Amino acid sequence: MKSIIRNTYILTIALMAVLASGCKKDMLTVEPPDKIRADLVWQDGALAQAFVTDIYNGLSVGGFSEQMLSSVSDESLFTHPNRGIDLVNASTINPSTLGWVDDTWAYAKMYNRIRACNMTIERLSGSDNGLTDQNLKDQLLGEAHFLRAYFYHQLLRYYGGVPLITKVYGLNDDFRIKRSTYKECTDFIVKDCEDAQRLFVGKTMDKGRGSIIAALALKSRVLLYAASDLHTKSKISTLEIASAQGFAEALPLLAYDDNNQTQRWQAAKDAAKAVMDLGTGYKLDLSAPVSAAAGRLNYKSLAMGGGSKAPGMDAAAASELILGRYFIDRSDMRFGRANGPNGYRNWAGNTPIGLLVDDYEMNDGTKFSWSNPAQKQNPYENRDPRFYATILYDGAGWKPRDKVVGGVDPANQIQTGEYDLMIDGKLTTYKGLDTRSGPIESWNGSWTGYYTQKFTDPDPNIVEASNPQFIPWPFFRYTEAVMNYIEASIELDQLGEATSWLNKIRFRAGMPAVTATDKEGLKEVYRHERRIEMVYEEQRYHDARRWMIGKTTLGRKTTYIKVSGKFKPGKTMLNLYRYDPTIYDYTYTPTTETAQENRVWLDKIYFRPFSRDEVNKNTFLVQNPGY
Structure with a gap:
């Protein structure tokens, strides 16, 4: 009780002091102590940087969520019941029952982060902001373009084409907007990556933030996906969902026309090579396998990202990380x-x-x-x-x-x-x-x-x-770009180049050179190698889908x-x-075993459904086929 009386007393004295100074109309027009006016944020470098730094929270803890993407693939089983993963694996999710949805790709959460990126780009690209440090302004713009590209890539690889929103909506705006095609979304993300790359030139970026090579790595991944079978009209049309209601309408939202897949593979290869030329990776210059013991330590060091003090761990493996969550x-x-x-x-x-x-x-x-x-x-x-x-x-x-x-x-x-x-x-x-x-x-x-x-x-x-x-969680690492390069090379019948780089990855792990020499054999070896090398890194779920092998991999009984x-x-x-x-x-x-979960593959699971609430809010939002 004494503390309440004391605080009331102090408040009373403060009010009396204000009144004694004279009655003014604006006496109660004060800034809230825990809020900052929006216009002030873009006039102060530290505040603007803090705003952009907060956008990175959209990356959350990367793939280190308690429920991992590996458990909706043929990598792992989620032990605990009633979390929604079993619904995904049983192909029973629908617009009313979405099953497990992680914050790092949830539809509404991604758009909230995209809105923050759009706000940053609007305010810092205009002439009405007071930020005079052009170097800082370019850096923040680069980060906003990179992060927007990343969030859109998350939406694209789970849902297919989504509405492309580049402005900050007001309360009275019409929120209905159509989904853009898969090609339009890919082109948009690539342009954001290229804008980020340009704006990052000459900037020294802290680890864990966007950078030139991170923008190139994201571009490489997006173009690899764009070249894949799942996003090619003639290939996706062979799936069971091709007979589903609305498939024809949705097809441009999910895939390209057929006549340019080779061109897309070449673009994917070029994008991967750009990453490889700029980075170094970790021990990818070997001409023969290391010992089994060294191979185990090399791989464990890679997984540690330089963050372990355990005996035998090599801190130099941190060079493999292009973008990490630290x-x-x-x-x-x-x-x-x-x-x-x-x-x-x-x-x-x-x-x-x-x-x-x-x-x-x-x-x-x-x-x-x-x-x-x-x-x-x-x-x-x-x-x-x-x-x-x-x-x-x-x-x-x-x-x-x-x-x-x-x-x-x-x-x-x-x-x-x-x-x-x-x-x-x-x-x-x-x-x-x-x-x-x-x-x-x-x-x-x-x-x-x-x-x-x-x-x-x-x-x-x-x-x-x-x-x-x-x-650290590896959003992008150098070996992924090498894998992308190998895959595109195989698809383009450049088998020698693919084999050379496959062997470098295997030599680092203490494994012998590949023996396959034909295209199909090498493709099988490559897909196996990618599965093993990048396990638990949120690759397999997307790889099995874009290769259209979900039924024989993700859909297998555990x-x-x-x-x-x-x-x-x-x-x-x-x-x-x-x-x-x-x-x-x-x-x-x-x-x-099927007691814990019974995995059933239906082709509609190649794409996530939009929730019923989102479709009701945006009546232009075309639902994915099969839902």
């Missing part, structure tokens, strides 16, 4: 917590599925097969080195578990199976610590029998679920692994389990 001091950036093993008190969010694990080659470049008896008996031996930097499997070494849950696992190994164990002199079937039947947070256990370690800092000092990590360890004759282990093939005979059983 976490300087973000307490909720705990990728390991969201996705790590439940036996370390983590949440097992997006766990690798068997379809992904099985696609990792043997380290001699041959395919892995469960039909091969030797490989089935030891499925995790002699695999692509990137496998060991990406997947946590039964028996894999991991971090010191005693820092989290005490001395229950002196060997510090992942336990996703069930094993014979002598406990108090009795033979027991022991459920592993990292299973859904284990003694530690069983509800957070993996359904698939695997966990991911990519993007998880291997530093053994970062163990507890409460520890944040500072690994596969799990069941692991069993039985004592060898005359062998036992007491009380505490550890992986030991001298004591146990291990059995690995791939299993197709």
Whole structure:
């Protein structure tokens, strides 16, 4: 009560002072202490820069959301129910029930950020602003063009052609606007990238912000998508949705005419080469494979983006990042917590599925097969080195578990199976610590029998679920541009060039040179390589769609692994389990499961639906076919 009286007293004295100074008409015309007038923002460099910096929040945490895009692809399974991912994978989403929608591509949220970009471009391009620092003005304009291009590219690759809005609407404006064609949207984004590139010339940009090479990387991706089969009239017309009501009307919104696909592939190749010429990448100058151990460290270093202090991590891998989302001091950036093993008190969010694990080659470049008896008996031996930097499997070494849950696992190994164990002199079937039947947070256990370690800092000092990590999210990295260049080269029958660069990527990972020599064989190798190299980087979902292979990839039933360890004759282990093939005979059983989610592919899922609310607000908005 005393504090209330004191504050009231002070306020009364302040009002009396105002009255004593004389009655003025504008005595109550004061600036709100927590607000800044819009016109003042564009007259002050610091305020204008703060406004543009805030637009970057539209990038959110990149792909580090708790629910990841990998789980609507054949990379991972989302462990927790009732989040809407299962609706996407079952092809049951519709304009009334959208299923999972992430903030980084949500329709309304993208347009809110586009509006901020438009406002920046309007205010800084006009002559009525008071910003006199031309260098800063050009930088901010460049960032606004780049960010607008990025947000439109997000909309384009999920929805197809969308309304192109380049002005700031007033309250009395007509908000109805038609969708632009796929070509018009692509051209618009490319122009924004080129405008950004021009405005960035001579500017030294902080990491995490737009730049010349980031604008070129975005242009490269957009032109690669534009050249792809999903956006070519004759190819998309072979899909089941071609018979859906409204397909003919929607076709220009989704695809180009047929007669210029080769031209588009050439444009994609040229755009990718521009990125390659400007950047350096990481260890892409090799003429022979590095060792398996070096390949694993190279790949893990790439995933860390220079943000880990763990032994063996190479900070030089940061040169690979073209645009990253950096976490300087973000307490909720705990990728390991969201996705790590439940036996370390983590949440097992997006766990690798068997379809992904099985696609990792043997380290001699041959395919892995469960039909091969030797490989089935030891499925995790002699695999692509990137496998060991990406997947946590039964028996894999991991971090010191005693820092989290005490001395229950002196060997510090992942336990996703069930094993014979002598406990108090009795033979027991022991459920592993990292299973859904284990003694530690069983509800957070993996359904698939695997966990991911990519993007998880291997530093053994970062163990507890409460520890944040500072690994950047790679919006664009140099290897993506190289991959784009390889794909376009293959499509243009320039196979030698494609093979040379494919080998450079594989050599860095400790894998042998490719052996395919014909176009179709090389295309298959390339698609495999892109899948493995860029796993969990929000590439596979879009790649499978633009290649029009959704039914045979994204639509496959998920596969799990069941692991069993039985004592060898005359062998036992007491009380505490550890992986030991001298004591146990291990059995690995791939299993197709539909209990957690039943994946069904319908071709309408190649494009997201517009929500019913958006269609009601904008009656010119043509719905995508199949919805």
